[in-house]
Each structure stands twice: as structure tokens, then as C-alpha cells.
Amino acid sequence: MIIDRINQAKAKEQELTQNGSLKDFASGHHWFGLHKTSTGWVIRDWAPNATQIFMIGDFNDWQERDDYRLQAIGDGHWELSLPEDKLVHGQLYAFSMHWNGGNGKRIPAWCKRVVQDEETKLFNAQVWIQEKDFEWKHPNYMRAEEAPLIYESHVGMAGEEERVHTYNEFREQILPRIKAAGYNTVQLMAIPEHPYYGSFGYHVSSFFAPSSRFGTPEELKQLIDEAHGMGLAVIIDLVHSHAVKNEVEGLGNYDGTRYQFFHSGAKGEHPAWDSYCFNYGKNEVLHFLLSNIRYWLEDFKFDGFRFDGVTSMLYFDHGLGKAFTKYDDYYDGGVDQEAVSYFYLASKLIHEVDPNALSIAEEVSGMPGLATPIEGGGYGFDYRMAMGVPDFWIKLIKEIPDDNWDMGQIFHELTSKRLDEKVVSYAESHDQALVGDKTIIFRLMDKEMYFSMRKDQPNLLVDRGMALHKMIRLATVTCAGGAYLNFMGNEFGHPEWIDFPREGNNWSYKHAKRIWSLAENKELRYHLLSDFDQQMMQWIRQVGLLETPEVVWRYDNNGDKVLSYQRGEFLMVFNFNPTQSYTDYGIPVEPSKFKILFNTDEGRFGGQERIDKRMTYYTRPSAGLTSQHYLHLYLPARTAIVLKREAFKRVR
Numbered sequence: 001m002i003i004d005r006i007n008q009a010k011a012k013e014q015e016l017t018q019n020g021s022l023k024d025f026a027s028g029h030h031w032f033g034l035h036k037t038s039t040g041w042v043i044r045d046w047a048p049n050a051t052q053i054f055m056i057g058d059f060n061d062w063q064e065r066d067d068y069r070l071q072a073i074g075d076g077h078w079e080l081s082l083p084e085d086k087l088v089h090g091q092l093y094a095f096s097m098h099w100n101g102g103n104g105k106r107i108p109a110w111c112k113r114v115v116q117d118e119e120t121k122l123f124n125a126q127v128w129i130q131e132k133d134f135e136w137k138h139p140n141y142m143r144a145e146e147a148p149l150i151y152e153s154h155v156g157m158a159g160e161e162e163r164v165h166t167y168n169e170f171r172e173q174i175l176p177r178i179k180a181a182g183y184n185t186v187q188l189m190a191i192p193e194h195p196y197y198g199s200f201g202y203h204v205s206s207f208f209a210p211s212s213r214f215g216t217p218e219e220l221k222q223l224i225d226e227a228h229g230m231g232l233a234v235i236i237d238l239v240h241s242h243a244v245k246n247e248v249e250g251l252g253n254y255d256g257t258r259y260q261f262f263h264s265g266a267k268g269e270h271p272a273w274d275s276y277c278f279n280y281g282k283n284e285v286l287h288f289l290l291s292n293i294r295y296w297l298e299d300f301k302f303d304g305f306r307f308d309g310v311t312s313m314l315y316f317d318h319g320l321g322k323a324f325t326k327y328d329d330y331y332d333g334g335v336d337q338e339a340v341s342y343f344y345l346a347s348k349l350i351h352e353v354d355p356n357a358l359s360i361a362e363e364v365s366g367m368p369g370l371a372t373p374i375e376g377g378g379y380g381f382d383y384r385m386a387m388g389v390p391d392f393w394i395k396l397i398k399e400i401p402d403d404n405w406d407m408g409q410i411f412h413e414l415t416s417k418r419l420d421e422k423v424v425s426y427a428e429s430h431d432q433a434l435v436g437d438k439t440i441i442f443r444l445m446d447k448e449m450y451f452s453m454r455k456d457q458p459n460l461l462v463d464r465g466m467a468l469h470k471m472i473r474l475a476t477v478t479c480a481g482g483a484y485l486n487f488m489g490n491e492f493g494h495p496e497w498i499d500f501p502r503e504g505n506n507w508s509y510k511h512a513k514r515i516w517s518l519a520e521n522k523e524l525r526y527h528l529l530s531d532f533d534q535q536m537m538q539w540i541r542q543v544g545l546l547e548t549p550e551v552v553w554r555y556d557n558n559g560d561k562v563l564s565y566q567r568g569e570f571l572m573v574f575n576f577n578p579t580q581s582y583t584d585y586g587i588p589v590e591p592s593k594f595k596i597l598f599n600t601d602e603g604r605f606g607g608q609e610r611i612d613k614r615m616t617y618y619t620r621p622s623a624g625l626t627s628q629h630y631l632h633l634y635l636p637a638r639t640a641i642v643l644k645r646e647a648f649k650r651v652r
Contacts, residue, residue, distance in 0.1 A: 001331050002369065006377055008337055009344035016283060021351040029208060029299075033110035034093075036129045041082040045108055046284060048257035049099050055080055056105075057093030057124075064096050076284075091529040092124040094248075099256030107206060107249045109288070109540025110381075113170055113217065114193045114209040114249070123205070123249035124197060126212075134221045134234050134249035136301065141228035143303045143356045145544030146231070149537055150485040151183040152429055154190055155214045156197065157498070158488065160516060162509035164197070167215035171223040174488070175230060177516070181491065181530070182537025185233045185358070187306055189430065190219070192239065193383055197247050198500035200430065202308060203236060203275060205251070207292050210300070217300075233303040235358055236296055240346075241309025243276040252276055252614075261285055265342025270312065272320060280313075280338040284384050285590035289342070297353045304358030307381070311364045324365045335367075340379065341545075343370075358382055360424055360483075370440065371421035383483050383526050389414060395429055395474055397443045402418040402468075402578040407556035407563040410576075414479035422482030426642055427472050430487045433498045435511065441469050441493035441529075449495045453518075453525050459632035464578070466525060467607070467638035470600040471530050471574060477536060478572050479565070481553050484540075507542040528606035535598055535605070535618065539642070545570065555587050562635065567644040570597075575635040581610075586630035593618045594631060594643040601639040610636040617643070 016025050026603055034043045056063040058341060066472060068077040087093075090116070095106040108113060113128035158174045159165035178186055192200025193209040201211075210220045224234045243261070245252045257318045260523065262268040264278040279285050296302045307594050311319040315334050322329060330451035343361075350357050361370055361381040372378025392413045396405060417423050444465035452459035473491075477484045495518070499511035518526045540546060548568040555564040564587045573587055594617045601607035611634060619629035633641065 002377055003336060005335075005340050006344065009341040010287075012341045013345060013348070014285065015407060016345070021352065022290065022345060023294060023352050025287065026294040026349055028287050029295045032405055033108060033112060033208070034125075035129065039081075040084040041087050042079065043079065043082075043108070044077060044079045045070070045110065046076050047078060047097065047260070049255040049257045049260065050076075050078065050096035050097055051100060052098040052103075052312070055093055056096050057091055057127075059091050059093070062094075063409075070095075072177055073552060073626065075331070081334045081489045084297065087127050089127055089129050091127045093127060094124055097255060102256055104253075104256075105248050106254060109206075109251055109254060110208055111206060112208045114206045115212045116195075119538050121591060123193075128217065130218065134442055135216055136221070136226040137225050141300075141651070143233040143358070144231065145356070146541065147183040148358060148424070148483040148543065149183045150185045150187050150235075150424065151181070152485055153178075154200070154430070154485045154541050155188060156190065157500075157512045158514055160513055162281045162513060164436045164509075165513075167219040167223045167281070170214075171219075171226050173473075175232065177225055179232060181229045183486070184505035184541065184542060185235060185303075186227055187235050187237065187485070191236050193249075195244060195246055199244075199503045200380060200500070202239055202273075202433075203242075204239045205244050205246055205249045207243075207288070207560075208295055214575065221300055222289065230302070232262065233423060235304040235360070236300075236302045237308055238296070238305040239291070239308045240292070241307075241341075242270050242273055242277050245276055247276065249454075249522055261288070265281045268314075270318065272318070273312075277312075280336070280342040283590045286342065290345060290477040293346055293349055294353055297350070297357060303356070304353070304360070304382075304584050306360040306362060307346075308362050310343075310370070310384075311367075313342070313367065314363070314367055319365050322365070327368070327483065329365070330367055334502065342382070343379045345373060345401035348374060349443060351380075353586050360385065362387070362390075368418070369420075371423070376420065383422045383424045385485075386425045386481060388416070389425055389476060390428050390432055391566070393440060393445070393476075394432065397440065397468075402464075402576065403561070405561065406574055407558050407561060407574075407576065411479070411553055411556060411563060411565060412536060414475060415481070417481045423480070424485050425476050425480035426485040427476045428487065428490055428501070430498065433490065433494075435499035438497065439490060439494065440472060441465060441490075442497070443629050444468055449493075454523060455525060456459065456523075462525070462651050466495075466529065467600060470605060471576065471638065473533065474572070474600065474642070475563075475574060477540060477569060478545065478570075478642075481548070484546070486533070487644070489514045489516075494499065494518070494528045515555040525606055532600065532605040539597065543568075543570070554589060554648075560585075562596065570642065571631070571643045571645065573633060573635065573643070574640045575637060581637045582635040584632045586632050587636045588618055588628050589631050591619050591621075591629045592631075592645045596647055597642045599639060599641040607639070608636070610634070611639070611641065614648070 042225035053070040057070040070080040096305040097106045111125040113126040155170045156164040191208035192204045247253045361384040364387045371381045371384040501507040519530045552566045562576045562592045596613045603609040621627045
């Protein structure tokens with residue numbers, strides 16, 4: 001079955017490339033769409049069911065005119081050439097598309113600039129040709145070969161004001177924060193144009209147009225360029241799993257047919273997302289999507305992708321209501337081979353265009369081979385999202401009292417992955433912050449966040465929340481299977497939830513922002529969580545912790561609520577007990593000596609400063625020198641300690 005899937009994917013590659021390269025095949029954006037030429041303008045499109053297409057815009061009063069009529073040139077392709085004086089930068093345009101039995105206005109599928117009228121809320125394509133190419137200051141940037149520490153971000157809600165924020169504001173105000181926080185990768189959400197802001201960018205309408213609500217394409221390029229100058233890689237949320245149903249500003253019924261880009265009938269409609277599902281069996285659709293990948297990598301110099309909705313693409317039933325508890329679930333005939341072939345092609349193309357690019361699959365089923373190299377018979381993603389980890393933490397916090405937490409289960413859940421794949425581990429992402437759900441900090445503190453986050457207002461519930469927030473993140477990142485992710489603001493315990501403007505909240509932006517000033521106010525406790533997260537990230541990068549693949553269990557005691565494990569030369573010890581501190585607690589390790597690097601109980605991180613960091617800790621044998629050695633530590637309640645093993649000369 002596995003070999004057959006890969007062979008089918010290779011056959012599709014051969015069919016598409018005819019012994020050429022995937023990069024050459026994925027060049028549709030250089031042909032389709034609007035282009036300035038040496039003699040004027042040319043616009044092309046693929047609309048096999050169309051009978052007539054007119055280019056309409058403010059240059060011809062939005063009227064169909066023969067001199068703006070596209071000509072059919074075969075294979076469902078249409079073309080119009082115009083003299084240079086017929087179009088001007090900034091003008092608005094669209095297609096008037098005709099088919100047997102109907103017609104309608106359409107935003108060209110391959111257009112690279114779409115704008116929305118603030119008054120009418122209507123979308124149009126926009127002529128966007130700069131006099132000279134964007135001048136990259138860091139054209140040769142290469143992503144560092146280190147474990148990705150990802151800062152998941154949304155440009156529009158990245159500021160404090162109740163409005164949509166911009167690429168420039170993100171570049172000027174947020175990039176320095178990310179750099180200072182110790183992360184090395186920025187993940188940008190909601191970049192391809194989407195008509196409904198509240199969709200978080202997951203109902204895409206124009207796949208080649210960076211959202212104009214945040215600024216211009218050049219301003220997005222400047223953001224990426226400046227990030228590269230800071231040593232930050234930038235990846236984009238890529239939504240090739242489905243598309244918005246909208247017809248004027250989307251691909252729905254584009255040429256009068258549902259089946260041009262999507263499956264017809266029920267197979268083409270996502271039952272949970274109210275969207276259309278792409279037909280990955282059509283070569284023209286593969287051409288569109290693969291060209292989209294190359295476009296973002298080359299034109300904007302993104303450093304990779306987080307592929308959204310991979311589970312939905314893989315299975316005919318979209319993985320809905322399926323537990324995936326046995327391997328039969330992956331090989332029972334419910335897998336869409338056309339989607340498998342697409343992933344194979346996409347993964348190969350990404351690394352053909354940029355060998356250092358990242359490809360991350362948002363996938364919940366645990367499909368075997370998904371994050372295994374193509375050469376090993378896998379689908380070629382570099383990482384998959386460890387989506388079970390945040391679900392585990394939420395279930396633990398929500399349903400199980402602290403004194404019943406299972407230490408062995410925590411270690412198992414945080415380290416559970418196949419040996420041949422790497423994963424992006426995270427305690428919470430934007431998913432856990434959306435309205436209707438709760439962030440970890442809000443689950444831990446609830447309403448006390450509103451009243452007791454001042455340093456001069458002691459509160460036991462806040463103390464508990466602060467302690468567990470740090471411990472949960474430290475455990476997650478130190479057990480991470482290759483990479484780590486955090487949603488912006490969660491590192492300092494951003495209060496409340498995310499709620500984009502919608503009819504149900506009177507189109508309010510109140511919860512579609514980030515209140516950075518909370519973390520800047522030294523009278524509040526938020527900065528203490530931020531300071532701890534910064535310590536964690538900088539340490540992990542400095543020592544290359546996540547490049548050490550093996551996480552070695554050392555000890556757990558469910559009664560005491562103590563857990564310990566080792567990664568390379570670093571030992572992590574957790575006391576999750578809510579009330580009991582331990583003196584001279586023995587952790588079984590090899591003969592050695594250790595120094596404490598940092599711990600969650602330090603005063604600078606909002607702790608009670610109960611641990612002496614100046615001491616050097618030597619292991620002691622339980623009997624003779626050859627017996628089991630123990631590292632004896634003071635373990636305050638709800639505290640985690642990071643120790644480093646130092647050179648040790650064993651006495652014989």
C-alpha cells in the first residue's frame with residue numbers, strides 16, 4: 001500500500017513534468033494573470049467553460065467593450081493584449097465572465113492584488129506594477145540550520161488598538177519583540193486574501209494576492225526582508241485544503257461550473273467548514289496550487305509553509321468523527337490518493353526551489369510517513385504539528401485536579417512520536433485562544449486575572465496559575481520532538497480570548513488585538529512570565545537542545561508528583577505537587593555533578609526564590625561506588641528545575 005501510493009505519486013510527477021522539473025511546471029503565475037510587457041500589457045486566464053470574457057474596470061466605466069475582450073487560445077485558455085496606455089498602476093478591474101446560461105463578475109483567479117472598497121465592501125482586482133523591482137537588502141538570506149522556535153502571528157491583530165494593523169506596524173513594533181524573545185521563526189497567518197476577516201485567513205479567495213487590508217505587497221516584502229536581517233525566518237500559513245465559496249471574489253463557480261477547481265457534488269463541499277474542496281486529480285488544479293507554492297517562495301522569499309487542514313485533505317471523510325486508534329484507519333481505502341500525490345509533489349517542489357525551506361503539516365490523525373523524507377517512502381513534510389499535546393494539557397487542566405495528574409502520562413504524551421519524524425510541539429496555539437475556548441492562563445486563573453495580577457495583590461489562584469504556566473511550557477519545549485510553537489502574546493499569559501469583528505459582537509475589534517502594555521508594566525506580573533519564556537527560548541537556542549533528539553526518562557513518582565528526564569547534558573526535574581515540597585529528594589542518574597541553570601521558582605520569574613542556585617550538586621551512591629547514584633535536590637511544590645551535567649572524574 002505504501003509503495004503503491006508513492007509509485008502513483010511518481011507517475012503523476014512524470015506526467016506533469018515530462019522529464020523536466022517540478023519548478024518548471026509550477027510557473028503558471030508567470031503566464032496567467034496580468035503582466036506588463038515591453039510592448040504593453042497582457043492578461044491570461046484559464047476558464048474552460050467560459051464562452052466570453054471581458055476585462056472591465058474604471059478604465060472603461062465597468063462596461064463590456066470589444067477592445068477589452070479576451071480571445072480563446074485553446075485548452076480553455078484566454079488572452080488579451082493591450083497597449084501600454086490602456087492601463088495605469090492603481091486602476092481597479094475584474095472579469096465579466098460569460099458561460100452558457102449565465103454570466104457574472106469575477107476577480108481573476110491569478111491576480112496578485114485585490115482591494116476592498118471601504119464603503120461598498122466590494123472587492124476588485126487592482127493593477128499593481130511598480131516602476132522598479134523591490135530591492136531586497138538581504139537577498140541571500142538562508143534559514144539557519146537550527147530547530148525552529150516558531151512565533152505564530154497575525155498581522156492584523158498584532159497591535160493594541162481596536163482596528164486592523166499593518167505590515168509596517170508589525171515590522172516596526174512586533175519583529176523586535178520576537179527577536180528579543182528568543183524565537184527564530186515567524187509564522188504569519190491570514191496572508192492570502194480572504195473576504196471575511198473573521199475567518200482568521202482560512203477561507204481564502206485570491207491565492208496569489210497578499211491581503212491588502214494590511215498594506216501593499218512591497219510592505220509585506222519589506223517585513224520579510226527586515227526579519228531576515230534580524231536572523232528570523234518567515235513562514236506562511238498555506239491554505240490549499242479548501243477555498244471560500246464566494247463566487248465574485250473567490251473561485252466558486254468561477255467559469256460557471258463548480259467542477260473547474262473543485263470536486264462536484266457532495267465530495268466538493270466540506271461539511272464542517274462551509275467551503276469547497278479542491279480536486280487534486282486535475283492537472284490544471286495542481287498547476288494552480290504548485291505555482292502558488294513557488295510564487296510565495298520566490299516572489300516574497302518566504303522560508304516555508306505551515307500547510308493547513310492536511311487531515312481534511314488526506315481522507316475522503318476529512319477525518320471527521322474518526323479516532324484513528326489502529327493502523328487499519330490509515331489503510332482502509334478511505335485515503336485520497338490524489339491528495340497524497342499532491343503532498344508528494346508539493347514537498348518535492350518546496351525543497352527544489354529552496355532546500356532550506358520548512359514544510360509543516362497541520363495533521364491530527366498521525367498518518368504514517370507524513371513527516372518522513374520522500375527518499376524514505378514518506379510524503380516529505382519536514383515536521384507535523386503535535387496537535388495532541390495542547391489537547392492533552394487542556395483536558396488535564398479542565399478535568400483532573402492537580403493532585404491526580406499522572407506523571408508517566410505527562411511524559412508519554414509529550415514524547416509520543418514516531419522515530420522517523422519530527423514534530424512541532426506546543427502547549428497552545430491560536431486554536432486554544434479563539435472565542436468559545438480558553439487559553440491555558442485563563443483556564444488556570446479565570447476571573448482572578450482581572451483583579452489580582454498586580455504584584456502587590458497576593459492571590460493563591462494566581463500563584464498557582466503562574467507556576468503551572470511556566471512548568472507546562474518548560475515541559476512541552478524540553479520534550480519537543482524537533483520544533484516548538486507559541487502564539488503571540490501567550491508567552492506572557494495574554495488575558496481573555498480572540499474574537500474577530502462579526503455580527504454576533506456588533507463588529508467589535510475589542511478582542512482582535514494584543515495588549516503588549518500588560519507585559520511592559522513592571523507593576524503587573526505578566527512580564528515575569530514573559531521573562532521566563534525568554535530565558536527558556538534563549539537557553540534552548542544557545543545549547544541546541546532540540547537538536548538532541550533523544551529525551552531519556554529518568555524517574556517519575558505519581559504519589560509525590562515528581563517527574564525527571566534528561567536531554568543531552570541537561571536534566572529536568574519537575575515537582576507538580578500542589579502542596580508538598582521535598583528536601584533531599586533523590587533522582588537516579590549516572591555518577592556526575594550538576595549545576596542549576598535556572599528554575600521556575602526564581603524571584604525574577606515570579607517565584608518564591610526557594611532554591612539556592614549557587615550550589616554544585618554531586619550524585620551519591622545508594623550503597624557502594626558501583627551502586628545506583630542519586631542526585632539529591634530540594635524540590636519546592638509546583639517547581640521545575642533545569643540542571644546541567646558538568647565534567648566529573650569518577651574515583652576508582
